Amino acid sequence: MKFKADEIASVIQKEIEDFRGQIQTAEVGRVIEVGDGIARCTGLSNVMSGEMLEFPGGIRGFAFNLEENSVGVVILGDYLKIAEGDEVRSTGKLLSVPVGEALLGRMVDPLGNPLDGKGPVLTSETRPVEWLAAGVAERQPVKEPLQTGIKAIDAMTPVGRGQRELIIGDRKTGKTAIAIDTILNQKDTGVICVYVACGQRASSIAGVMEVLRANGALDYTIVVAATSSDPAPMQYIGPYAGAAMAEYFMYKGKHTLIVYDDLSKQAVAYRQLSLLMRRPPGREAFPGDVFYCHSRLLERAVKLNKELGGGSMTALPIIETLEGEVSAYIPTNVISITDGQIYLEPDLFWKGIRPAINVGVSVSRVGGNAQTKAMKKIAGSLRLDLAAFRELEAFAQLGTELDKDTQAQLDRGYRMVELLKQRQFGPLHVADQVVAIYAGTKGYFDKVPVAKVAETEAQLHEFIRTEHADMRDKLVKEAALTDEIEGMLKKALEAFVARLSAKA
Amino acid sequence: MSELRSDSRPDSVLEDPGALAVSTMYAQSYMTAAVAAGSTAPEEELNSLIDDVLAKFPEFRDLLMSDLIGRDQKLVILDRVITPQCSEFFANFLRVLIRHGRISLLPMIRSVLVKLQEQAAGKQRIRVRSARPLSGSARAKIVDHLKSTFGFEPILQETVDASLLGGVVLQVGDTVYDSSLRSRLKQLKGRLVEKAFNEIQSGRDRFSHPEGD
Numbered sequence: 001m002k003f004k005a006d007e008i009a010s011v012i013q014k015e016i017e018d019f020r021g022q023i024q025t026a027e028v029g030r031v032i033e034v035g036d037g038i039a040r041c042t043g044l045s046n047v048m049s050g051e052m053l054e055f056p057g058g059i060r061g062f063a064f065n066l067e068e069n070s071v072g073v074v075i076l077g078d079y080l081k082i083a084e085g086d087e088v089r090s091t092g093k094l095l096s097v098p099v100g101e102a103l104l105g106r107m108v109d110p111l112g113n114p115l116d117g118k119g120p121v122l123t124s125e126t127r128p129v130e131w132l133a134a135g136v137a138e139r140q141p142v143k144e145p146l147q148t149g150i151k152a153i154d155a156m157t158p159v160g161r162g163q164r165e166l167i168i169g170d171r172k173t174g175k176t177a178i179a180i181d182t183i184l185n186q187k188d189t190g191v192i193c194v195y196v197a198c199g200q201r202a203s204s205i206a207g208v209m210e211v212l213r214a215n216g217a218l219d220y221t222i223v224v225a226a227t228s229s230d231p232a233p234m235q236y237i238g239p240y241a242g243a244a245m246a247e248y249f250m251y252k253g254k255h256t257l258i259v260y261d262d263l264s265k266q267a268v269a270y271r272q273l274s275l276l277m278r279r280p281p282g283r284e285a286f287p288g289d290v291f292y293c294h295s296r297l298l299e300r301a302v303k304l305n306k307e308l309g310g311g312s313m314t315a316l317p318i319i320e321t322l323e324g325e326v327s328a329y330i331p332t333n334v335i336s337i338t339d340g341q342i343y344l345e346p347d348l349f350w351k352g353i354r355p356a357i358n359v360g361v362s363v364s365r366v367g368g369n370a371q372t373k374a375m376k377k378i379a380g381s382l383r384l385d386l387a388a389f390r391e392l393e394a395f396a397q398l399g400t401e402l403d404k405d406t407q408a409q410l411d412r413g414y415r416m417v418e419l420l421k422q423r424q425f426g427p428l429h430v431a432d433q434v435v436a437i438y439a440g441t442k443g444y445f446d447k448v449p450v451a452k453v454a455e456t457e458a459q460l461h462e463f464i465r466t467e468h469a470d471m472r473d474k475l476v477k478e479a480a481l482t483d484e485i486e487g488m489l490k491k492a493l494e495a496f497v498a499r500l501s502a503k504a
Numbered sequence: 505m506s507e508l509r510s511d512s513r514p515d516s517v518l519e520d521p522g523a524l525a526v527s528t529m530y531a532q533s534y535m536t537a538a539v540a541a542g543s544t545a546p547e548e549e550l551n552s553l554i555d556d557v558l559a560k561f562p563e564f565r566d567l568l569m570s571d572l573i574g575r576d577q578k579l580v581i582l583d584r585v586i587t588p589q590c591s592e593f594f595a596n597f598l599r600v601l602i603r604h605g606r607i608s609l610l611p612m613i614r615s616v617l618v619k620l621q622e623q624a625a626g627k628q629r630i631r632v633r634s635a636r637p638l639s640g641s642a643r644a645k646i647v648d649h650l651k652s653t654f655g656f657e658p659i660l661q662e663t664v665d666a667s668l669l670g671g672v673v674l675q676v677g678d679t680v681y682d683s684s685l686r687s688r689l690k691q692l693k694g695r696l697v698e699k700a701f702n703e704i705q706s707g708r709d710r711f712s713h714p715e716g717d
Contacts, residue, residue: 012696015692015695015696015699016692019691019692019695021683021687021688021691021692022691023681023682023683024680024681024682024683024687024691025679025680025681025682026679026680026682027678027679027680028675028678028679028680029678032520032521042521043678044678045677045678046678068525069521069522069524069525070521089680120701122701124698124701
């Protein structure tokens with residue numbers, strides 16, 4: 001097909017003929033000082049807090065401090081192009097970002113500008129970055145499960161749709177890996193995912209993008225990236241912008257999952273902004289409202305009531321601790337805001353227990369209601385059993401001779417720990433998780449050498465999938481371990497164990 | 505001090521808003537006190553001091569405004585040099601400024617005083633930017649329109665900015681009314697781009713498989 005130049009010219013001509021320009025009215029002020037990503041301006045006598053402002057050259061900013069004689073403005077863009085005496089215009093709008101289906105599969109900055117070189121984001125809808133969380137009457141309790149695909153989490157610290165579950169741990173303990181696995185596991189479930197990278201290295205974000213793309217997860221995922229080289233204001237608004245993008249889908253009745261990676265860096269960016277704005281510093285030099293900064297963000301994760309479409313936003317905030325110090329300011333704040341935490345430990349990680357979840361300290365305050373019946377039935381005592389095992393293990397290390405029962409309990413424990421290990425980017429369906437954990441707790445793995453548990457587990461999944469697909473389908477469909485299914489499962493496991501011993 | 509050295513100061517550089525707030529307070533008080541003291545033209549003495557004395561004797565100005573000279577010494581100098589030649593009311597005003605360490609705000613107080621007096625007389629300064637110098641009739645039209653809309657006597661401060669291309673931009677207080685050709689073209693561009701968005705998308709879709717990649 002050829003373009004018709006005349007047609008295009010006539011369309012443009014008509015547009016110009018019909019165009020009636022309006023007089024633009026705006027409140028203006030002037031920059032008195034600028035630097036480090038913030039500006040102080042005079043004038044702007046009627047500007048609102050949080051209102052979007054425009055500097056020459058289209059650079060945007062928002063009013064952060066309203067003072068007696070001046071307005072403190074946070075600059076979202078290149079502040080080096082702004083000079084003293086420049087005119088600032090108010091826009092009468094709150095800071096907003098583009099939202100909609102067009103963002104799926106894209107990587108954007110916190111203002112919604114594309115970063116992936118795939119052209120403009122074609123959407124006409126926008127949403128304010130700051131949005132008041134749904135009120136009490138607009139919510140309903142968390143009751144549907146959000147499967148992470150990770151055995152240790154789905155069994156012991158289950159996450160429900162609309163829950164806020166913190167992932168906390170030192171550097172290099174696999175925090176992001178858990179979040180990414182969870183996103184990968186949402187494939188074909190209709191859950192829209194938003195991954196907000198805040199203060200991360202650009203190379204790790206590129207790595208995450210590649211993993212999402214390679215696993216086909218980009219079709220339902222939006223990546224909002226504010227790297228550590230972006231100015232502090234961008235890192236500060238990144239999580240709010242991501243929440244706005246997820247809210248668009250949530251209020252349309254869809255289920256969404258948002259990962260904030262990570263909020264400790266956002267708090268640091270906010271501290272920088274506040275100190276530059278001369279707000280008084282408090283503990284660890286964070287401003288007094290750093291708690292509100294996180295609480296209003298995480299409150300936006302909700303399970304909406306039926307009248308509003310029943311959509312949900314599940315939040316997985318990530319916090320990085322220093323040397324396991326959970327009693328620092330930001331970790332305690334976020335722990336108290338969220339509905340539970342998954343605590344990762346470097347010791348476990350280096351022992352090879354990955355995901356390195358400390359089962360004793362990790363909790364989920366609301367997820368239990370959301371667990372499937374099957375999982376609830378088999379995982380009920382798992383946490384206590386593991387705790388008992390850890391105690392025994394410490395005791396056994398003293399070299400005392402053990403009676404037969406204790407030894408058996410220890411052996412079972414070693415195998416359960418092995419069974420809860422899981423490789424990265426390998427999320428398991430909840431039915432497979434139920435089969436594996438059932439087999440472990442009921443002793444079907446007792447004869448398998450500890451080093452071979454992982455291999456045998458893989459064989460078990462293969463065996464169930466190929467030879468007992470009807471049982472698995474039933475388990476998937478009913479999501480409960482009825483007597484009938486349990487009977488079938490027992491039979492299948494006995495057959496599997498028989499085959500194993502025949503091989504050996 | 506800022507206005508006295510305005511030759512070295514670019515126009516874009518602004519007054520310190522804190523100093524401006526303080527100057528406004530002094531200017532208001534000066535006006536009110538002048539009325540109470542029966543002085544009819546309080547700005548006369550102030551203008552004369554700045555234009556006839558301080559501007560002509562820069563060393564004296566520096567002496568008066570320097571932080572190196574103590575307040576007591578400044579008061580002594582004031583009493584010897586200026587007080588014999590001015591009214592008691594104005595001398596008192598200068599003494600207050602010296603005692604409070606605000607004598608350097610004198611030029612700013614004057615400029616605020618001028619604005620306050622204009623306001624009291626129902627006048628307001630309006631910044632007018634246009635692409636070419638305004639003709640007499642255009643100016644009269646703008647003044648008439650402003651008078652009927654806002655109800656005050658406008659004082660036009662005109663500047664020529666060729667980058668506007670055409671039309672005028674008025675600034676009343678902090679509010680700007682922009683009807684320049686430049687901003688209209690910008691609006692038109694935005695509208696054309698917005699309309700073209702869907703066209704671009706459909707154009708792009710033609711090159712991809714309808715079933716997806």
